[in-house]
Amino acid sequence: MASVPMLQFLNQYGLIQLGASHELIVPGRIVTKKVARPVAYLKNLLEGTSDEWPTKLIKATLPDQVVWDIDLRGKASLKIPGIITIGGGLRRAAKGTFSVSQVHARVFSLLELDEVNLRVRVEEWRGNPEAKRLYRQVRGKIVVQSTWYASELTLDLEAPRELDMSAEVPIKNITVAGEGEFKWTSKTTLKIKGNDKVPFAIQGWII
Numbered sequence: 001m002a003s004v005p006m007l008q009f010l011n012q013y014g015l016i017q018l019g020a021s022h023e024l025i026v027p028g029r030i031v032t033k034k035v036a037r038p039v040a041y042l043k044n045l046l047e048g049t050s051d052e053w054p055t056k057l058i059k060a061t062l063p064d065q066v067v068w069d070i071d072l073r074g075k076a077s078l079k080i081p082g083i084i085t086i087g088g089g090l091r092r093a094a095k096g097t098f099s100v101s102q103v104h105a106r107v108f109s110l111l112e113l114d115e116v117n118l119r120v121r122v123e124e125w126r127g128n129p130e131a132k133r134l135y136r137q138v139r140g141k142i143v144v145q146s147t148w149y150a151s152e153l154t155l156d157l158e159a160p161r162e163l164d165m166s167a168e169v170p171i172k173n174i175t176v177a178g179e180g181e182f183k184w185t186s187k188t189t190l191k192i193k194g195n196d197k198v199p200f201a202i203q204g205w206i207i
Contacts, residue, residue: 003099006068015148015201021082021177023197027055027108029144030207040138042118046125054109057196059102060148066100072157082177082200083150084192089169095158102152104196108145115145115205122207138207147199149178155190163187 010017018025020035030040043053070078072093078086083098090096108114122143126135157165166184174190176182178197185191 002064003067004064006066006098009064009066010201013148014203016142016204017201018081018199021198021200023178025144025147025199025202026052027106027144027146028053028113030138030141031144031202031204032141033206036142036202039141040134042122042143045131045134045138046121053113055106056109057104057106059151060105062101062103066098066103068098070096070098072096077173080200082198083153083195084155084177084182085175086169087173087175089165089173090157092163092168093157093159093165097156097158098153099156100150100153102150102193104149104151106147106149106196106199118143118145119205135207141207142202142204143207144202144204146203148201148203149196149198150192150200151196152193153191154185155192157188157190159188166190 018036024038025031025036028042029038030042031038041052043049043051072078072090072095076088076091078084078090078096125131159165164187166187174182176192176195178195180192180195182190182192
């Protein structure tokens with residue numbers, strides 16, 4: 001399988017990599033631009049309900065393995081929202097290389113909830129005088145159209161020869177997003193899988 005840089009992958013699929021993430025970020029959620037802080041849910045605004053639209057999890061077909069490098073020089077810890085947090089033990093590592101081999105996406109189950117139709121519904125809703133106050137609160141925010149999860153990947157750590165990074169990094173320091181699993185497959189390679197709850201990226205549009 002060929003490799004494609006993360007930035008190229010994001011651009012190809014029109015994705016926004018998240019600077020902060022959690023399980024509340026789902027299709028239909030309205031979030032702030034910089035840190036993806038949830039501010040409302042679109043269905044609640046348009047229909048006056050308190051429930052959410054149905055969604056489904058699908059496997060994304062990746063023609064290439066997605067890779068990206070993280071410079072670890074001078075750093076002891078690492079945090080990639082929606083993927084992993086390593087709270088120490090990396091001081092002797094120079095670089096980390098993520099290789100994502102499997103990605104899932106959560107999308108709306110109903111075809112009529114595509115971006116075009118939702119934009120039309122938002123325009124109709126904003127024309128209602130009773131919606132003016134709520135519209136001001138969400139104007140300029142992002143409507144999440146789909147959420148993307150790194151379901152299976154490896155982290156390869158570049159370190160001095162013969163250094164056992166699996167011994168340098170205590171297990172208690174490693175947290176995989178979305179209650180995913182991890183295991184060391186070599187002295188410098190960490191395999192991660194099982195996260196389909198906390199996204200690392202989203203597709204979205206601005207109200």
